[in-house]
Each structure stands twice: as structure tokens, then as C-alpha cells.
Amino acid sequence: MRKALIICSEYPYPMNSGDKLSTNGYVLALKKMGFSIDLLCFSNMQEGEVLLERRSFFQNVFFLQKPPKYSFRNTINFFAGDSFLFGRFFSCENRSEVELILKTGQYGYVVTVQTYMGQYLSKELVESLDCPVVLSTEVLHGRALSKRAELEKNPLKRKVLQIESKRADKKEKQIVQAYDMSFFYAEEDEECMFGVLSRERRKYINLALDLESYTHFARNRNGKRRSIAFYGTCSWYANADALRYLLEELWSEIREACDVDLHIAGRNMCPWAYDYQKSDSRIKVFGEVPSMANFVADTDIILSPIRIGGGVRLKMIEGMMWGRPIVSTTAGVEGIAEEEDELHECISIADDSKAFAQAVKGLLDSEEQWQRQVDYAYGYVKKKHSIDTLVGILSGVEIAH
Template sequence: MARPTMLVIAPFAPLPDSGGGIAIYGDLQELTRRGIDVDVICYRSQRTSEELTRLETVCRRLVVVDGPPAWSPQVMFSSVMKRSPLVVARHFSSLMHITIQHQLATENYNVILTEFSFMFQFLFSYSRLSPRPVLAVDHHVVTPKVYEYFSEVERNPALALLRRIETPRLKHYLKRVLLAGDRHLFLGMEDLEYIKTHIDDSLDEEKLCYRPTGLLLDRYPLAEPDEEEPHTIGFFGAFDWEANVDAVSYFVKTIWPRLRQKCPTARFVIAGRSAPGNIRALGTYPGVEFIGAVDDMFAVVKRLAVVVVPLRIGAGTRLKILEAMAWGKPIVTTSVGVEGVEHQNGEDVLVADEPEAFADAVIALLNNPDRRRQLGLAGRRRVEQVYSAQSSVNRLIQAIGF
């Protein structure tokens, strides 16, 4: 019997050092382990040849295209002329289009999986062919939903206006994708509900699939309590994602003063790549330590008594929540921060939305090591039961019909 084949189209090289990269890399490794031949076409996204070698070990064939294009007047012009959302225009290139066409002309696939809806733009014409492979989309984020969140907290009037203009365009584009694709994978039940309520309530239910993110659990050792530094809390994540920039700025300026007033010995550690100047500057605040990019995030996280995830803008993989759980760390987050993650407030995570309540929840954990351990171990069990790469790929295979 011939081995099943799949083509994955991604907007970046999916290496396990960012939220989306961790999720996709885990899928590739698990699919390959199960005997499925997976080819990957992706933008180089400034990765070196040495870095890309690691990706070649988890797929049959890797095709890398230079790009994606940088933000530029040409991208803006293309968006206007094609009446497409900016994020879609931002990820278009003629070279990527040609590369995908060539690959589909020379190889037969059972499934084509596009990572993120904006990469489906290369398959609209292909979706009208018959017969053809199953066309699946792993949405990761519901982009108009993200823009609505950003509009609520955006202080720059020009950016707020831009997002209000872009939101209906994104909804229109997303509806086209939903109609053209065969299977659509979403990370949370909230995302599925948003699709039905705000995009199209007449979609075939069989098209819409709930598939939680999966982690390769052998990469996540359980942190030991004796490695913690007293009264030390922290946040980790990539700061090229605006939601993380907003979360950390909000925490330091709004929650941190309340927390320090009640617990003067508390320390806050910020770790993650691509931090802009305003995030690096937070390291000058009393008790705040900015680390930036690190090669081994676990070396930072195991120092922390509590992980905080004060997100106000929702969507995406919530990898920082799942990774902290996998490492056995207690977490205090917001309702937005834990949106899409299966959880029980008070059992495997603490949820607090108001600044004072958030600060109090953190302090209560700092003063109670047994409670910290209880929450951390419960979070680890949650990940083992729901968020392993094996269980996530099981749902993928069920959705696409392998």
C-alpha cells in the first residue's frame, strides 16, 4: 500500500522556537513517525541553512522560498489594488505562487495543509479543480477576531482606524477560505463559535474541526521546586507578536506596582526574542529583569515560582500557557489568556481579570509553595491528557481522512 502524502504550506520555517513553529514542528515530527510522507514549502523568514537542516529531519522534502516580503508601499498598493487584507498581501509573492504550482504539477498528494488562512490565497484556483487532494487549513488564529481585540486596547487613533477598516475585509476573505477549503482546524471552541456567529452560520459542520495544539512532551522536563528563586515570577514569549508586547507593558505599568506594594521582595523576569525598545526599557523598573532571547527557555522558567500570562488580546496557540503547564509551573492568567485552552480555574490555572485580583492571586501563590506545586502538577496532567502531539495529530488525521 502506498504511503499517504501531504503537502504543508507555511508562512515561515516552522522551527520549535515560537508558538506556531512549536506546534507545526511537532505535527511534522509525529506525522513522519507514523509513516506519512510530508513535503513542506515555506518562506525562509531569515533562517540560516544550518537552522533549516533541523527542519529537514522531520519531513521528506523541504522547499524554501525567499521572503516573505517586508512591509512596504508596494505591499500597501497591492492590498488596495487587489482589495485584499494587508496580512494577505503581506504574504504574497510570485515566487511562492510559482513554487507551489510547480510542486503540485510534479507530485500527487492526498492532502494539502495550509498553515494560517492567509496562505490559502495560493490555492483558490486549485480548489475549483476535480479531482484534487483534500484542502485543509490550520487556522492557528482567527485574524478578524484578533483585530477586534486590538481595536479595543489600541491607543494610537490611526492604528485603531486601520484595524476597524481591515476587520470587514478580513471577514470577507476568511469566508472565501472557509467556502473553498474542505477542512478547517481551529485551536479552541471559542474560535469555532466566532466563525459561526460572525463569519457564516450556514457552513457545513463537517468542515469545522476542533484540534488543540500538541506538544512533544519529551522536550518538557518537569521543573523541581528546589530550583525556584524565592518570590520570582516571569513572562516568556516572542515579542514580534503584538499581543505579548501589550500584555507585558500592561502588567508592568498596571499590575506590578500593586504587587510590589504588597510584596516588596517580588521580582519579575521578562524573556523572549524580538523585544522592541519599549519592552527592553521595562528592565529599568524596580524589581524587573529583562533577559531577552535565550537558547534554553527552560533554564529561565525553572527559576520562576509563578508564570504570569496577562494577555488582553486573544487568539493563537497559547503556547506559553501550555509550555508552562508542561514544565509543571503554576500560572496566573486572564480570561483572554486562557481562552481556547481546556482548563479548570482553581485546579490547573488561576484566572483573574482585574489588576488588583491578578496581583493578589500571584502573591497568594508566592506565599504558598504547596499550592504552587499542586497547580503545577495538575497543569502537567492536563497537557499529558489533552495537548500531546500524539493526540493532536490523531485529531488531524481523523479530520482529513487518512
């Protein structure tokens, strides 16, 4: 049996983050293609506890030692002009280990998930491998950091973010050139690589999920108060910014327009979110929940007030599969649909507080509109985001060198 190697930041199970769900898509696709799979990822305290989950998916699991977030070496490199983000995930010792595994593994396919993991493979190493080597960018950090800088009110922090966004952008453009093919989850990300990669070496693709594992929930009334939901891992700054934007600017308009509760959930919940709960009985902050599917099933609408674009918002795809309509900003719908008409059938889009509140109200007040959006979005995801679609894409990748 042919062997494939997947390089990612975390052991992908349990699947409680976007990166992990994306990695699982590549695992399932490569298995369908007839590969046995080795996994290479960073270790942490929790991995020993969860390693048995889906361990049968992998022939071998290799763990790298995750570099410390702050180190003397990375600080010096930052002041010397390097990207801090990319430096914090890199060590020469780990690169040597990656090279050794690749040279001795005799792999027939290699997939690296996230650009900061992509820096472990040099152009010379990729050229020495007689197999397709693919980079799944997930999100372009240079572009995302640039938008984060625009939103930053503190002048000093804004200046640091502007510097880091330029350095991350430069680093990412160097990294993608080493690979036979780079995948992008948003057309806007792919456009950043025009002039850097030829069309044959870049591709906008749909995020692949194990769609059969999702339950499509009917609307749950049962005398419950109507509720809208925000969820996401808040250690990712785009989600933390979206939550602050929701609570500080959008919620007052929504609260005035609709008799509805706001439910908030996610890993690494922002501590300041609980302050809003204390002052408003209609806000309920759950933090990390045992089942995001059950959390969503108890609500009427999902909110995605994203202001920092890049990649695709997993919550959008999952929400469509779970049977809930979505109200989002324009930045939040990147990577969802290629056609404008298709996009507006799937999701309600609004970019100011009054329009956002009216979009929520429209879905709450009209059962017909609510169901029409749910049905269209569910059919769209089933058609575009399957593992079989990713199998076809991976099968078509050719060695570029």
C-alpha cells in the same frame, strides 16, 4: 510510502515560536501516520544556517521568496480595499509555484499552517487534489485585530486597525471555505465560522506538542529570591500589548503585594521594556535566552496577562509541562480547557490589577495551592495535547469535495 506536504511560514526549527511548535506537531503526527513529508515555507537569511536541524524529517524542502513587508503593489491593493496583512504574505509568483508543487507531488495529505498561508490554495486547486487538505488557522487575525483596535488609544491608528480587522475577517472567511477541514485552537475562533463552515468542516482541537521532550522541573529554592516570569515573542502584537499591560498596570500592584522579582524574556524584545529595568531593580529583562526551559525553571510562576485573544497561548501549555503554575487573564486562557471547572483547576484567572496581584500572592504564599495547580495542569496537558491525539484527529478527516 505515502507523501504529505506541510505549508508553513517559517522553517520550523529551532522551535522558538508558537507557529514552529505547532508545525512540528503536524510533522510528528504525519510521520506517525506513515507519511514521508515535504515542507514548503518562506526563506530568509537564517534558514540556510538552520536547515540541517531535523532535515532528516523531510524528503524535500521547498522555499518560497517572502514578499517585502511594504511594497507598492500591496499599498495600492490596501487602498483598493484588500487586507494589508494578507497582501504582505502573498505573491502571484509564489501561488504559481505552490500550484506546481501540489500538482506534481502526488500527495496523500496536505496541511497548511496559518490562514495567511492558506490563501495560496484556491478552492479549485483543493478540489483537484484527491486527498484531505487541512487548514490549521492558529489564530484568526480579523478577530485579534478587532480587539487590538479596541485597546488602541490613538484615534487614527484605531480607525486603520478597525478597517484592517474587517478586511482580514472577510479574507479569512473566504479562505477557510476552500479547505476540506479547518482546525481552530480556541472555541471562540471556531464560533466565528458558524454560518460560514458546516460542522463537518470545522473543528476545535488541542495544540499538539512533543510532550516527551519536556522536563518537569521541581520548584527551585536554593536560597534564591522568589521570581515571576513573563515570556513571549514580542514581535507578535498580542505579546507586546500584554507586556506593556503588565509593566504599566499590573506590576505596581504585584510589587506592593509580594516581595518578588519580575523576569522578562523573549525574542524581538520591546526596546521600551529596558527602560523599566533601569528604574526598578526588581525587574530583569533578559531578551532572547538560550533555553526558555531553563529560564522558566529558575522562576516560581508564569504570567500571561493577555488582552488580545485568538488561538491558544503556547506559553501556557509549555509552562504546565515545565511544572510552573500560571496566572492569566481570561483572554489568555482561550483554547486551554473545554470545561470551566477544569480550566480553573489548571490556571489562576484574574482580570484586574488587584485580583491579579492577589492570585500571584496566593500561589507564592501557599505551597499546597502551588503544587495542586502544577499537578493538575501537568496531568491535563498529558491527556489532551499529545501527538497521538492529533494523529486521531487527522486520521478522521475526509475529503469534503
